[in-house]
Amino acid sequence: MRPLPILLLTFALACSHVDREAFPEREDEPGAAVAYYAMKRSGTDDPQRSYAIAREQMRRLPRTQQQADSATFPTAWQFLGPGNIGGRTRVLVIDPTNANTMYAGAVSGGIFKTTDAGTSWRAIGDELANLTVNSLAMSPRDRNVLFAGTGEGYFREEVRGTGLPLRGNGIFVTHNAGATWQQLASTANENFQWVNDLVVSTHDPNRIYAATRTGVWRSIDEGATWSHVLGTNVKGGCLDLAWRGDTNGDYLFASCGTFERATVYRTKNAESDDAWTSVLSEELMGRTSLAIAPSNPSMIYALSASNTDGVRFNQALHAVFRSDANGDPGTWNARVRSNSADYLSTLILTNPLGATSELCTPGSGGPNFTTMGWYCNTIAVDPLDPERVYAAGVDVFRSDDGGRTWGVGSYWWTGTNDPAFAHADQHSIVFHPAYDGAANQKMFATNDGGVFRTDNARSPVAKGDKGACATGFSQMAWTSLNHNYGATQFYHGAVFPDGTHFMAGAQDNGTLIGSTEYPGPDAWLHRIGGDGAYVAVDQVDPNHLYGEAQFGNLFHSFDGGYIFRSARRGLSDDFLFVTPFLIDPNEHSRLWIGGGHLWRSDDFAVNWSSASAVLQGQVTAIAVAPARSDRVLAGTNEGAIARNDSARTTRFDTVWPSTKPRDGWVSWIAFDPIDANVAYATYAGFGGEHVWKSIDGGATWSALSSNLPDIPVHAIAIDPTNRARLFLGTDLGVFVSLDGGASWSVENTGFAAVVTEAVVIARGAWGPAVYAFTHGRGAWRAELTAKPVKRRAR
16 A cells, blocks of 8 residues: 555645645535525424423433543543634624633634633533524623624525524523623523624613614613514514714614615614614615724714625625714715726625636636625724725725725635635624734634634735735735634544544535644644535545535545545536535445435546436435445435445446335434444434434334434444444434443533534544544544553563
């Protein structure tokens, strides 16, 4: 076997640009991701009630003890990373009295805190009943008091009716700087399932305002009770609040609406029953972000997306508006619109790389428009200069003339070691509390890759039509603050045969490779672009690695991960957003992948051929029997499990017999590692039994009725050293059974009750270990083998 060239850390750290062939780029698709997330969790109109029942049931279940004499885990869970590639982060709060202390909200990983300005982070609030943190606010009276709003309320219109995703469970509060959190009982209802923004009054910290899917809510008793002060029926509800602190009353703006006409409302005395007045609204105006100029509070900016039809304009820039008269009706002027003469300025909510491809590289076949205004849309004003404005969609832009013309200040597509690099898809912009525009120009951005900082926010930015063509055109430099910031959202993972390297596919962050070797969790490598999904490592020759971007865009590396090339020759199907594929464990040149059909490759994914007729649904899980490659099982999103005992020779017209243990989404299929007649299947969604077993090779199935709560189950793994020991990955963490699934105990110590998409048994430090790839807390490992005891020489 050739030596494994996966130790690419030196190469990666030295590389200052992206090799387009070695690192194939594909843009992420957050709308498709949200739809996939929702479809997988169908079966209830009130998932939070189901989770609440499940959590109560979990409190009564036994808990696995992680200690030296444990029958399950000889060691505690170890965080594997990535600490350097953060997950989607919507909000950042900085302690105004000590800027080294910051809090970040990760949309499926909860709350992270740093006390050393981002040199390191730690997860706090693991006891939160919901980790979908979308908003944070600190009390101006007591910096130890923070409020966290849950539920990510930004999603595309077509998701409606599929079980709205990323649903929250109200507002939580801490009175001890995040050490412990409690839910505000008054928010445990449908009005607070998507808390998009929070504001605490500087006049009276007991007054809190929340923008939710049902409007704006006010509390005058620190969240004990709430009044509905602004109602709305528009899609998205109210998404943004802007607070003016220089007046005697609670002067507040609210922006409501996303995929239908948006409206900006204002009240000058939000603490009273004064009416909210519409001050800005236009036809085709979509999601709108707001920012008041701190140095001139009578000036307010609004960044609006467009609901116009068409690839170029839908969810691109509608306009940047400004009012110089306190936001009064009729005083808002469009500083720039989608049809403005300065082309670059119209791309604030568009991916500028694709939109300028033909300008930058004539003959490239562009432009290509990816518009993101519904998803990433934020605006902020320089604390000292009301004419200097920052706005961001995919990349950060800045205007120095009050919003009339704009330049690019970050480049998502360059190498991570290029000073101009900040991860794509910006969600918030925050200034350092001591920002003075000279010695201190620190500004922070949160995005789909975590938290970034620039120390020269006022440096020249790239302007003109070709401003996005080269990173050197902008002098704004960025630094990643992702150090042990473990908020990555994985869908799947695999382990190398050495047990020290692993590979995983992540939402927003493509396909990544990490290692336990130095420098460890903070040195994962990005290998394939777009949204990552399934991965596979050849256990015979780990030079063969496979990963994919969304919708079955498969890639293959022959050299241990240095170069990945497309591996789709012959494939043509209706693949799911996250498409399952695997290597035959008995014959490493053979692979399987599934869409509406099953597909087989016998030559390391160089060529593919259809291996089945149309199946009952789209493929969601595949398994090959141990020591028996002709037996293959495939589950679908309609609950069917297809089976074939001659799978090596099936063709495009072969009908695979199937059974349907229940309706729903077959999330995982796994064979017993020794017995090809024994297989397990898990179901996501709510309702019905979630774990099923077959003792006849998948021909018939029986439910493993047990004490398992009714929550989506995503994966199952069987310990090869003790086949009665099973591990489940669920929406609320990991469960363990020591009796073949007859009963279950809870095992969440180490990474909270987070969505766990994949569990894998593979080599660890001293023998078999269990790996958990989570959707919000990265990758973890717990040893199943005790550390050998060194015997004293006599």
